[in-house]
Amino acid sequence: MKLLKARYWNWTDIAFLKWSAILFGMIVGSYFSDFVKQYAIAILLLACLLAIRPLIAYFKDSE
Secondary structure, three states, X not given: OOOOXXXXXXXXXXXXXXXXXHHHHHHHHHHHOHHHHHOXXXXXXXXXXXXXXXXXXXXXXXX
């Protein structure tokens, strides 16, 4: 398995990955925000769920 391989990304994969990164950034930035701290577990779960499809698409052999 080649880790750093060139791959064509579908627009939905990019969107899911971006939303996952945004939600992860919200958790990191929650040090100053009580609202995000209150829902940190739900946001983390959502970020992980959104990152699953791009990871599967990246590591899946398309040959």
